[in-house]
Amino acid sequence: MTFELELRGITKRYPGVLANDAVDLAVRPAEIHAIVGENGAGKTTLMSLLYGLFPPDEGDIFIRGERVEFSSALDAIAAGLGMVHQSFKLFPTLSVAENVVFRQEPRRRGLIDRVAAVARVRDLADRYGLAVDPEAAVEDLPVGVLQRVEILKALYRDAQVLILDEPTAVLTPQERDQLFEVIRRLRDAGRTVIFITHKLGEVMAISDRVTVLRNGRAVADLVTAETDPAEITLHMTGRAVDLDRRAPEHQPDQAVLEVENLTVLGGHGRAVVKDAGFQVRSGEIVGIAGVAGNGQSELIEALCGLTEADTGAVMLSGRDITTADVAGRRAAGLAYIPEDRYGVGTIRRASVSENLLIGHHREETVQRRGWFDRGAVARLTRRLVEVFDIKTGSVSGPVSTLSGGNLQKVVVAREMEHRTPLLIAEQPTRGLDIGAIEFVHSQLIRYRDQGGAVLMVSAELSEILALSTRILVMFEGSIVATLDPRTVDEPEVGLYMTGAHLEAAVA
């Protein structure tokens, strides 16, 4: 048979890294083909090579049996490929239709025919069940809809093969289900979809076949119906992992963090955190669920002293830290794993050991009268590297050579080493592979079991449900619900996350 798309022996080398190692990939017409692998397994590199962003060092690409060579993404588009990137590439001030037809506008007497553009986009959207208003301005649309616009862009260019790179990372559970519906319709209409992910649940739910990448190699090509998550995991990690571990029962103790009536004003005096009040007790993990952008980041920044709260009070271990600065709050007993591990949690241009030292650098154990005890610094960093199994060539090498998982280990190791009563963990496993996720989870549980209080923000509902003692849901800056993970399920939390419970109450 002729494959819709075939890669043979694709190899791509970077200095010191073999990103793709003789990868074979065969995608049949009208199938949904998942590509899974841990971060750094080479998924993104492979797709970038396929999409003509840069050439492979070795190997060939065939489309419908014909060998092709792309020198740019335009060649790939012309050959019928369409890619939806993780970060959307849209003009915010233009309408949906204008974005979709960009550079291939229908024309009438040399001018852009807007009426035809809107009509064509509407027609295309209806055909594949993509609920989008072609005349809406892109900047007003939620993330889930933006993704549909990106898909429309590819369909408008008549893409036979649609590549979706981690498409569900930004979606709510409802939006994700809608996306899956669209993907199935596309397949039924004869189009081929390549679905890149590291979430096994999605692989099982949507794909027909799955190719597993590990360390730059394609290690398995499986029919989804004939496999199960355990087998895929085994191929991804080379070992079996236990993901579905519920937190063991544990009796929370006295309050460590007390937040009262906290309000943070953003731009234009709009409240981005509204009147938030809650407690975190020692020996518990409180999970904050919410769709990204509903005030979680601002809440955490205000708690850590990175932004000022406008009203309200914050108490840490009985001390009022409402007006303390970052150093003051850290000294009062707070450690913080930030959401942005590249821009905040680590310093790219600094070494591994310098990164492990942030926040510890004034402690009596590593310095005396402003001069480092270099032996003590080396011992501290060596111990952290060993205990947390950080894979690095040299602690004096730049931190930017570490993989995402190891980078997060640097952050987690450093913050846990503070042994503070409160640990704030913001999106602690985002973008990590299964092995690293499992590691971070076990560390958070260990922290809790040693009597620590953990406040965790996560966009991963499964993570919130698996780890939390209590769940707070944030929607448009307010804490709209406090839930018990033992009595709720994903869809129910999702309702609160999208504010649907409010509509239900009105109706």
Add this chain to the structure above:
Amino acid sequence: MLERVLNGVGDMSRRAVRSPVTFSLLFAFALAAAIVAVTGGDPLAAGGEMFTGAVTGSGLRNTLGRSVPIIGMALAVSIAFRSGIINLGGEGQMVIGGLAGTIVAIYVPGPGYVIVPLAMLAGAVVGAVWGLLPAYGQTWLRLPILITSLLLNYVARAITGYLVRFQLLDDAVTLTSTRQVPETARMPKMPIFGGVSLSLILVIVLVALLWMVYTRSVAGYESQMTGFNMRSARYGGIDVEQRTVQVMVVAGAIGGLIGTHLIIGEALRFIDGELVLAGFAWTGLLVSLLAVNRPIPIFITGMFFSALQIGGLAMQRNAGVSWRLSQVLQAVVIVAVACRLAIRRGERPSTEVSDAESAAVGEV
């Protein structure tokens, strides 16, 4: 062991060959030679005069002498740059500190071993205050240091100009100048290479001290981390505002020291406008950029730029090629380094392995 040493040397020489600095130097000299040839000169003769003029006889003394303000001002600016502060006020800090030191040297009576350190101290303190102004401007009023420090250069020139013209004027000469610094209050010269200012030792001590600070002190670490990534620094509990103030104080103090040295060790009179003519603060800035703000490379690069300038003067005297050619050389080196860096940055593909790749390329 021997093998490791050899490998090390090989590695270093390979890095040196591939370094953008090496490339830029070769490019700059080639271009300068071409200019000389096109304008009818003899590039080899000009180059020879430049070299011998910079390192032989009194040339060596002059090169060492001129390196003091170049390296000093480069150190001052590097401290700020390293912590991410764009301090363009080195000139003002140097000028106003220099006048303060001069006033002490001229008007305070006493033996040299008291007056010289006192004058240097006065220069440092006033330079530090001049650095403090833009620092507080930024931390209190959110005025960018980049702008205020630059504009304060003109204020410093105006203030010193007024003081020299109307308060400190020496009527005995036709210059707009202070009196001469009395012999006892001058910076002593060391009996080497025909008399090099003692300030060279000061500069060497500063280089060593800063190297120590950056490799093993908390202050140096905090400052460097702030320069790398201010958000991470803040997140780690570093008081970025307080560090900004400290850095500007130290930078200003070094500027004031150098300004004072230039009067009590070199010019001996504070002539209005004279201190800014040589553009030491700006040459220092270029040196610091080229040396990526690291103390020891600054010392080497500063020495080199000093030799270029002194050699350029010799070239004009003996080969008839304008000394401005050495300024062209300096400028081309900087532009070439900047281009190489920009090209490298552009080459990096935006993929998940780009981090590994850029690390392999390494910092300059």
